[in-house]
Amino acid sequence: MTAGVGQTEFGVMKRIRVLLGDDHALILDGIRASLQLQFDIVGQATDGKALVQAAERLRPDLVILDISMPLLNGFESARQIREILPATKLIFLSQHLNPAYLKHALRVGVAGYVLKAGATEELQKAINTVLRGKTYITPSFGEDVIARLWNRSGEVNEESEDLTDRQREILQLIVEGRSSKEMADLLHVSIKTIEFHRARIMNKLGVRTVAELTKVALQQGLIAG
Numbered sequence: 001m002t003a004g005v006g007q008t009e010f011g012v013m014k015r016i017r018v019l020l021g022d023d024h025a026l027i028l029d030g031i032r033a034s035l036q037l038q039f040d041i042v043g044q045a046t047d048g049k050a051l052v053q054a055a056e057r058l059r060p061d062l063v064i065l066d067i068s069m070p071l072l073n074g075f076e077s078a079r080q081i082r083e084i085l086p087a088t089k090l091i092f093l094s095q096h097l098n099p100a101y102l103k104h105a106l107r108v109g110v111a112g113y114v115l116k117a118g119a120t121e122e123l124q125k126a127i128n129t130v131l132r133g134k135t136y137i138t139p140s141f142g143e144d145v146i147a148r149l150w151n152r153s154g155e156v157n158e159e160s161e162d163l164t165d166r167q168r169e170i171l172q173l174i175v176e177g178r179s180s181k182e183m184a185d186l187l188h189v190s191i192k193t194i195e196f197h198r199a200r201i202m203n204k205l206g207v208r209t210v211a212e213l214t215k216v217a218l219q220q221g222l223i224a225g
Contacts, residue, residue, distance in 0.1 A: 016131065019058055020044040021051035021065035021077065022093070027116070031064060031093070034123070048072025055081045060088060062127065067094045067101060075108055082109040089130045093119055099145050099206040100216055102137065106149065112136040163204060170197045175214045 018039045022028050023046045032041050042058045045051035049071040055063055063081055067074035078090050091112035092105050105113050111130040114122045115138050122138060129136035137146055163171065166187075173183045180198070184191045207213045 015040040017060040019060040048077035079108040
C-alpha cells in the first residue's frame with residue numbers, strides 16, 4: 001500500500017483518513033503539519049471523550065492519540081474506539097517509555113507505539129507499518145523488553161502487569177503513604193510479606209519509585225483517584 005493511500009472495495013484509490021487526539025495544541029499542530037500532505041486529517045480532539053465521539057462520527061482509517069488525556073485516558077479511548085470501529089488502526093504517540101504502558105496499549109488493541117521525542121523520525125514509519133497490518137513498537141524499549149511481551153503464539157503475555165487482589169490492596173495503601181508496619185498491622189500479615197508484595201508490584205508495573213507507581217496506578221485505573 002502506498003503511504004497515505006488505500007483502496008475502496010471497487011479498487012478506487014483514496015487518501016487514508018486520520019483522526020488526531022492530544023491535549024496539547026502544539027503537538028496536534030505539529031502532527032497535522034507533518035502528515036497533511038500525505039493523509040486526509042479529518043479531525044482532532046483534546047480529550048478522550050471527544051476523541052471517541054469524533055471517531056464514531058468521522059469513522060477514520062487511523063487514529064493517532066496520546067495516552068495522557070483528560071476525561072478518558074488513551075487506554076480507555078482506544079478500547080472504546082476499537083469496540084466501535086474494529087478495523088480502524090490506532091497508534092499511541094506517548095512520552096512514556098514504560099513497559100507497563102506498552103503492554104496495556106497492545107492489550108487494548110493499539111497497533112503502534114511511538115515516543116513523542118522520536119516522532120519526527122518514527123511516526124511515518126509506524127503509520128506505514130500498521131497500515132500494512134503489522135505492529136510497530138519504538139525500538140527505544142529495547143529488544144529484550146519487546147520480546148518479553150509476546151508468548152509463543154504471538155499474543156501479548158498476560159501475567160506481567162496483572163495484580164492479585166492482595167497486591168491491589170497493598171498498592172492503594174502505598175499510594176496513601178502508609179508505612180510497611182502500618183500496612184502489616186492493617187492487613188494482619190508480616191512486614192516481610194508486605195515488602196515481598198511491594199517488590200512484586202513495582203516489578204509488574206515497571207516502576208522504581210512511589211511517585212512513578214502512583215502515576216501508573218492512577219493512569220491505568222488500578223486505584224481510586
